[in-house]
Amino acid sequence: MPIHKLLIANRGEIAVRIIRAARTLGIKTVQVHSTADADSLAVEIADEAVEIGPPAASKSYLDVDAILDAARKKDADAVHPGYGFLAENADFADAVEAAGMAFIGPRGETIRRMGDKAAARKAAKEAGVPTVPGSEGLLAGAAAARQVADEIGYPVMIKATAGGGGRGIRIAQNGDELDQLAPQAASEASAAFGDGGLYLEKVIERARHIEVQILGDGKNVIHCFERECSLQRRRQKVWEEAPSPALNEDTREALCTSAVRLASSVGYRGAGTIEYLYDDATGEFYFIEMNTRIQVEHPVTEEITGTDLVAEMIRIAGGAPLSIRQGDLAIDGHAIEVRINAEDPSNNFMPFPGLVSDFRFPGGPGVRFDHMLYPGYQIPPFYDSLLGKLIVKGNSREDAIARLKSALSEFRIDGLKTTAPLFMALASDEQVQASAFHTGWLEPWLEENSARLAQNQGGIAA
Amino acid sequence: MAKQEIRSPLPGTFYRKPAPDQPEFKAPGDNIAKGDVIGLVEVMKSFHEITSEFEGKLIGFLVDNEEPVAPGQVLAEIEN
Numbered sequence: 455m456p457i458h459k460l461l462i463a464n465r466g467e468i469a470v471r472i473i474r475a476a477r478t479l480g481i482k483t484v485q486v487h488s489t490a491d492a493d494s495l496a497v498e499i500a501d502e503a504v505e506i507g508p509p510a511a512s513k514s515y516l517d518v519d520a521i522l523d524a525a526r527k528k529d530a531d532a533v534h535p536g537y538g539f540l541a542e543n544a545d546f547a548d549a550v551e552a553a554g555m556a557f558i559g560p561r562g563e564t565i566r567r568m569g570d571k572a573a574a575r576k577a578a579k580e581a582g583v584p585t586v587p588g589s590e591g592l593l594a595g596a597a598a599a600r601q602v603a604d605e606i607g608y609p610v611m612i613k614a615t616a617g618g619g620g621r622g623i624r625i626a627q628n629g630d631e632l633d634q635l636a637p638q639a640a641s642e643a644s645a646a647f648g649d650g651g652l653y654l655e656k657v658i659e660r661a662r663h664i665e666v667q668i669l670g671d672g673k674n675v676i677h678c679f680e681r682e683c684s685l686q687r688r689r690q691k692v693w694e695e696a697p698s699p700a701l702n703e704d705t706r707e708a709l710c711t712s713a714v715r716l717a718s719s720v721g722y723r724g725a726g727t728i729e730y731l732y733d734d735a736t737g738e739f740y741f742i743e744m745n746t747r748i749q750v751e752h753p754v755t756e757e758i759t760g761t762d763l764v765a766e767m768i769r770i771a772g773g774a775p776l777s778i779r780q781g782d783l784a785i786d787g788h789a790i791e792v793r794i795n796a797e798d799p800s801n802n803f804m805p806f807p808g809l810v811s812d813f814r815f816p817g818g819p820g821v822r823f824d825h826m827l828y829p830g831y832q833i834p835p836f837y838d839s840l841l842g843k844l845i846v847k848g849n850s851r852e853d854a855i856a857r858l859k860s861a862l863s864e865f866r867i868d869g870l871k872t873t874a875p876l877f878m879a880l881a882s883d884e885q886v887q888a889s890a891f892h893t894g895w896l897e898p899w900l901e902e903n904s905a906r907l908a909q910n911q912g913g914i915a916a
Numbered sequence: 917m918a919k920q921e922i923r924s925p926l927p928g929t930f931y932r933k934p935a936p937d938q939p940e941f942k943a944p945g946d947n948i949a950k951g952d953v954i955g956l957v958e959v960m961k962s963f964h965e966i967t968s969e970f971e972g973k974l975i976g977f978l979v980d981n982e983e984p985v986a987p988g989q990v991l992a993e994i995e996n
Contacts (some may be wrong), residue, residue, distance in 0.1 A: 490984070509984050510929060645937065796960065805960035807927055835927040836984065839960040 457481050457532040457556060457772040461525045462496065464536030465515060467826045467842050468748070469496035472534045475764035484528045486521055488514035490834040495826045502528055509836040515539045518546050522553050532556040532771060538838070541747040542569050558771040559724045560746050567720065568744040572615045572653045578741040581719040583712045586731060586740040588655035599636045599654060600629055606656045612636055614643030615651035622646060623689075625657060658740065660892040661731040663691075664698045666713035667755045667763070669778070670722035671770050676780045677710040678759045681751055682889075685880070685896045687803070692873070692896070693880060694751035695790045696758050699851055699889035700734060709739050716744070725752070725767040734892070750793070750843065753824060757789035757847040788851040790858055792880075794825070795839040798871035799900075799907040807835040811869035816861035820847040820854070833870065841872065851889070855881050879906050920970040920994045924985045928959035930966075932981040942992075944976040954992055957985060972996025 459482040462469045473483045473496060485500035490509035497503040504524040507514035514520065516539055525533060533550045535541040535558065548562035559565070568574045572591050579585055587606045592615060593599045603610045603626070612635055614622030624639045626632035636652065644650030663686065667678040682698035683691040701709065713728040727745045732738075752763050761778060769777060797803040810831045815823050825842025833841070846861055848854035862878045880886045885895070900907075924930065932940045932955050942954045948968045955966045955977075975993040979985055 510982060645935070805926075805962050807960060835959045836929060837960065 455531070455556070455773055457768060459484060459528065459530045460532045460534055460558070460768065461486060461521070461528065461530035461555075462500065462534050462536065463515065463521050464534070464539055464541075465491050465494060465496060465837060467824050467840060468536040468750075469494075470499065470826055471824055472536060472764055473500050475762060475768060476534075478762070479765055479768060481532075481768065484524065484530050486515075486524050488836070490836050493831070495828055495831070498828075504528060509834065511539065511837065518543075518549055522549060525550075525555060526553065530555060532558060532768070534558040534768065535747065537747050537750060542745070544569065556771045558767055560722060560726065564720055564722060565746045568726075568746050570615055571613060571617065571743055572651065574744055575653070575741070577720060578716055581712075581716040583716050583728075583741045584739060586655040586658060586742065589653045592651045592653055593636075596633060596636050599632060599652070602654050603632050604629065606654070608632075609657040609659075611655045611657055612639045613653055613655060614639065614647055614649070615653060616643060616647035616649035655742075658731045658733050660735070660894065661733055662698070662700055662891075663729065663893050664701070664709065664732045664739065665727045665729040665749075666710050667749075667752070668713050668717045668722065668726050668728060669763070669766055669770070669776060670717050670724065670726070671774070671776045672721055672723040674776055675714050675717040675722055676776060676778060676783070677714050678755045678761060678763070678783060679710060679785055680706065681754055683751060684891050684893050685886075686893050687896055687900065691751060691793070693790065693792050693877065694754055695788065695851070695854070696754040697785050697788065698732070700732060705737060705739070712739075712741075716741070724770055725763050731893075750840070751791050753822065753843060753845045754789040754791045757822070757845060758785050758787055759783050760786065787847055787849050788854045789845060789847040790851075790854045791843050791845045792858070792877040793840055793873065794842045794844055794865075794867075795873045796833050796841050796870050797839050797873055799873050799876040800904065801871075803873075805835070805839050806871040807833040807839075808870040809833070810867060812866075813868065814864055814866040816844075816864040818857075818860075820857050821861050822846075827867070841867075841870075844874075844877075852887075855887060875907055879903060917995055919975070920972065920996060921990045922954060922966065922968055922970070922992045922994065924957050924966065924979075924987060924989050924991050926957050926959045926964060926985075927987050928957040928964075928985060930979045930981070930983055930985045930991060931956040931958065931963075932977065940981075942974050944974055946974045948972055948974050948994055966991060968992075968994060970994050970996055 461484040483500040506520040540546040544562040544566035550557040640650040681696040683694040685693040822845040846857040972994040
């Protein structure tokens with residue numbers, strides 16, 4: 455059933471992105487918002503807006519009843535959850551469908567299965583997708599953990615089955631550390647996620663984070679190639695690019711088809727991402743987890759494939775088959791995204807929720823800025839610090855980096871500190887230019903280069 | 917006897933407990949030493965401890981648990 459009116463159960467730059475996609479499809483939009491977001495860009499550009507609660511996300515963007523009430527009141531026939539908040543909450547997906555509306559994403563049962571890390575690992579194995587050496591399913595206790603770890607070798611990662619986004623992970627260098635950390639990890643996971651289930655994985659040292667974008671309509675699944683997101687701080691991605699500079703054609707083909715196999719095996723519907731670790735030394739890749747939602751870094755894939763992933767996921771939820779065939783897709787050029795956060799990189803990334811007094815945003819060929827800003831906007835302190843994503847595309851990676859440097863040299867937001875200076879420094883770094891990095895590369899680099907990050911915040915006039 | 921004010925240096929959300937299932941840092945009537953943590957302010961998903969610059973007795977809080985605060989807003993009063 456085609457969608458006529460879409461409710462956006464999110465905020466910030468992704469809400470703006472979803473409204474734009476809906477508008478190109480001729481779909482009306484309803485933006486829900488907390489009292490703190492009444493003057494947000496998403497509320498301004500949506501066709502309608504409904505206030506659903508106070509600033510705290512637990513009382514607004516995570517309040518399922520308030521969101522469903524707003525959807526009924528406005529006669530919405532679909533809900534887009536964006537990323538974060540309720541995007542990977544299977545019960546929310548079920549509740550939306552039970553209310554007779556389309557959930558823009560997979561079925562609740564798929565979210566439940568792939569969101570459970572141990573179950574997802576099992577599904578990957580069954581689909582013939584390589585997984586990181588580790589425990590078969592959940593650990594039965596501390597003695598079992600020790601036995602598995604002694605077999606696969608140290609260091610090992612202790613992971614919470616209900617965790618995600620880098621949370622609930624501990625690393626043990628040896629058996630004694632494992633004995634000490636495993637009980638702590640279980641009680642912490644139990645408190646944080648309501649589920650103390652743990653599993654173990656071998657640590658792949660100096661690995662790259664590479665992920666495959668997939669799209670499915672419940673019958674067919676295609677991939678839109680991979681992204682590399684190895685530049686991370688505290689397990690949060692800061693710089694993402696597509697394609698990965700580390701893969702040759704054979705490895706790319708093997709990686710992307712393995713992702714399609716896994717998504718097909720669960721009858722996947724919507725946009726999803728299958729994350730892998732890639733070991734440069736051996737050329738092996740290993741499944742780590744699947745994200746059953748649109749991701750922050752989806753634009754780099756859009757730029758190299760000419761797709762509109764958000765529009766495609768809305769069409770699929772409306773009952774349409776995939777509008778793109780695998781054979782239609784090819785990699786065109788190279789794209790890089792950097793996350794512009796309201797944080798001060800020269801002061802340990804201290805959040806900086808200021809008033810946007812003025813700005814200059816870059817333009818020209820191959821430059822895109824997906825954001826939530828306007829002059830006079832007061833950044834609310836209650837949510838994450840992502841202001842926008844600067845995306846550049848070039849014919850080659852070298853071209854894309856040149857465009858990134860040019861775009862950043864024009865980029866200016868007054869009244870705030872942002873992470874923009876970090877990306878100018880990274881774009882100028884020889885190792886980044888040579889893509890000689892891995893997931894553990896950025897943090898020591900930040901310590902060595904803290905002085906460079908103190909320079910040049912553009913025209914700060916707070 | 918003088919009344920001292922502890923203010924929030926940041927905008928965000930004020931918490932009186934280190935975690936939802938844990939006891940409050942301090943309660944009205946408690947004795948406070950310099951440097952004692954009286955609460956947390958969450959700004960953009962990062963948590964900052966609010967410590968007392970004063971010693972004395974906690975009169976009370978002017979902001980409820982999990983309520984929004986503005987920079988410079990008085991969180992608690994201390995008598996010394």
